[in-house]
Amino acid sequence: MNRKHFLNQRRVVWKRFEHLVQRITKVGKSRLRGAELAEFSRLFRELSNDLATIRSRAWGQQLVSYLNDLVGRGHNGFYSAPPSNISTKLMRFFTIGFPQLVRANSKFMLTAWLLFFVPLGITWATIQWQPLLAYRVVPAEQLDMMEQMYRSRDDANVIDAEDTDSDRRENDSEEQGEPSFFGFGEERSAMAGYYIEHNTGIALRAFALGILLGVGTVYVLLYNGIVIGAVAGWIISAGHGDRFLTFIVSHGSFELTAIAIAGGAGMMLGDALIHPNQRSPIQSLMSRGLDAVKIMCGAAVMLFIAALIEAYWSPSGVPATAKFAVGGMLWLLVYAYFGFAGLRVATND
Amino acid sequence: MCSDSNDHVGLEMRVETPENVVLTYTLAGPAIRVMAYGMDFLVRTAVMVGIAIVLQIMSIALPGLSTGLLLAIWFVNTWAYFVICECFFNGRSIGKSIFRLRVIHHQGAPISFLASMLRNTLRAVDGIVLYGIGLLSMLCTPRLQRLGDLVAGTVVVQERHVRLPREPVIVNKIDPLPRDEIGSYVPSDGLLSVIDQFLGRRHLLTIGRGHALAWILSRSLADRLNYQGDRTQVERYPMAFLARVFVTFSNREDRSSNRDRDERPVRPARQSPRAQAEPGTRRKRSNQTTQQPSVSIEVPLDFEQ
Structure with a gap:
């Protein structure tokens, strides 16, 4: 797998994930539609995989920090506590x-x-x-x-x-x-x-x-x-x-x-x-x-x-x-x- | 002091997620945190002064209530400002968000109410002698935590918003090295990637400096490759030589990966979150592939849009 080829293929997915993460931080998880949530969860795991791939192949520190940041934000959104009844x-x-x-x-x-x-x-x-x-x-x-x-x-x-x-x-x-x-x-x-x-x-x-x-x-x-x-x-x-x-x-x-x-x-x-x-x-x-x-x-x-x-x-x-x-x-x-x-x-x- | 301290010296903190991926965070040092605190202090003072003015006017009619409100708001400002900010803005106070800092749990999770309460109540201790105790604690802990952070299990990290890097501009004028001029040595992926990034950022250096840096690598590469061509070119234009090496081997890879892709398409960890990211099988490289010099990297793929 070539780096360039990999980038071309995954770029779309990353952009999509970035968009979802932004939506989650802006409007909160509870406002997202079910399909979006499912997609977010799936893409989060895909990106984790991409990050591991890129890191293990040493495909560039900049790329790693870009994905690291993205996965980190996704991680934040993914593992934040579920909304609970405060009262x-x-x-x-x-x-x-x-x-x-x-x-x-x-x-x-x-x-x-x-x-x-x-x-x-x-x-x-x-x-x-x-x-x-x-x-x-x-x-x-x-x-x-x-x-x-x-x-x-x-x-x-x-x-x-x-x-x-x-x-x-x-x-x-x-x-x-x-x-x-x-x-x-x-x-x-x-x-x-x-x-x-x-x-x-x-x-x-x-x-x-x-x-x-x-x-x-x-x-x-x-x-x-x-x-x-x-x-x-x-x-x-x-x-x-x-x-x-x-x-x-x-x-x-x-x-x-x-x-x-x-x-x-x-x-x-x-x-x-x-x-x-x-x-x-x-x-x-x-x-x-x-x-x-x-x-x-x-x-x-x-x-x-x-x-x-x-x-x-x-x-x-x-x-x-x-x-x-x-x-x-x-x-x-x-x-x-x-x-x-x-x-x-x-x-x- | 910390049992699970990093092996790294520096500002990097590593967190392993349940997806088996290591995330790295950049810790925030004392200087930037002091600046963020100063910014918060300005904001708090400004808000307090504003409220005091409003209440001063109100006190004409209701002297008792406005004094009481002032004191209660003072209390909130002293003890609860950071807790409120960190809970509502996910670990960032106003000053922190200006300096792109965020408080997170040391395992990467967002900060909880209790943790925020804990770390900010202990400000009372960290703040003794102009945050001297907090500073001392930060200097003694590998993750730069003040006492409040230690107890609450939180860290302050710097957020980077890195954009997807551009492809290095390599025009198709660059010819790969002829097959008969090099030996059987194949540079590793990592090395190719280093060359790739170096060339991608070569405009940050002057040409002379770029060549001087590239010379070190290109000379030893030429030795390893047993390069039979014009060694004077290697000496005089090391960057060009590196570019040729890159083009040569990344093209080879292109071919092997094309086949690779046909056999097993990219399959992200859809089936199981614990799926190991690296099958480790794709490292095979076909040395025997014939050259296809005409195919080379197209010019700039702009990923930033």
Whole structure:
């Protein structure tokens, strides 16, 4: 077989295939007619054969790269994932897959949870007992700002002499239950954006830093645990306990748990490097990274939910008892979800 | 570091497809990736500034909502821009498509959502010290992967859109070497192909340089062929000699392949995708074929249209 003869004969086929590949990348496989798809599949194999022929006969690097490129694009089109129903997949992930994954990697989750909640509890208790220690952990101006926030915010039932004028007026209007529903939501939207940006950012960073042998994740967890604990202890010791607790009880369930879970996913990455078992560290990362990132996506969604609760429900003028009731329910819900959701369904991931 | 690293040094990555064909990809080095990142950065900044202006106007009426939206969009811009682009444009962000880069799975498959999520979340680590960690990782891995690529099992490749090459222009004025002036040596297909490509691109060189390069090959070829003709021609016009060698042997091949084709037509791997591409039987070459000097390659076949 002569090169020239071969080229003459196959040129038409290649052009046809190029056209089909272009159509597939433009309009997608699902839009192609059946006959076209069958032709694409047939031509793909023919071109693979042509490429092998040309390469083995050393018929020219340019020709090889031309066909290589064409077959590569065909390969991309041919082996791309079939279009699947995204909403059912998401449904399945959040009802079954996510809690199952968290349970399957419970030792990492538990470690991260302890690394986050234990220092949080210890600093909280210590600083409530010795409030001045707070200045050793958190800068003074930040503490002042925090206190200011809880002094003036949200709770309209408790009269606070130090309320600033504007807040006072808003609180009053809330109390009267008049036009403020929309205004309240509008104003709180700024905070929703902030919580999404800030908290989810922390969780994603905690996850990503896991690749540094887990050290980065441990640091983020400890740091945030200590700071949150210190602030909580300090605000309560300053006498704003009621308002603070009613504020955090609801969204804390999702938020704090999700940060611990994102940290746990980061520790999975670190552990994949430290204990690669039979694999090379990189293979180990690749195989376990997928589960880790799924868990991280779940945690990110939890943080979105937390941000919405924190922005619109937590500071609202609902009575404290209702908030504690709802908050308690949410904590139960979150832990029941991770404990029992999808327990009876076989893992098929 | 990578267990299945290439035997090649350089930017080539080899992937074997289920069709038993080896595809090669050209990996993208740090420099071009930095440029693509810079382009993305410009785009992201421009979009952010545009949105900020719109929201600034909106904030007259709705201060809270517009601040919230700005922060939420900022979040998307920081963490999700690359994921969104790579998922919707099949592994290319705007900067990457300008520089003709694409992220693919290291086995050649298109990138998946989770892989994109993974490699772009780890940007937070790669980006430490102005992407110093990512750069270090790229320098240490054979496939130029930053940490995010390593975990997600992805590589960034350069896309080439190579056009079908033209046939070298060989006018039929060129005579094949006379049968009685050469011995029984037959150059390999590969060698003929090298000559073919060299002649096809000879206009890229000056004539003097072309002859100088061709001289090395033509002299040893003349020796191997035991060429009895005018050796001074070989020395003075090596390119012409190479052309004559090419014409001589490709014509021979023409004849043998004509017969070949009658016996067994080209049969691409239609019946089974695993069919071996090379039957390996067509290497027989008829040395005894008589010369048909009049038949020679027609002038330029333009494949580019």
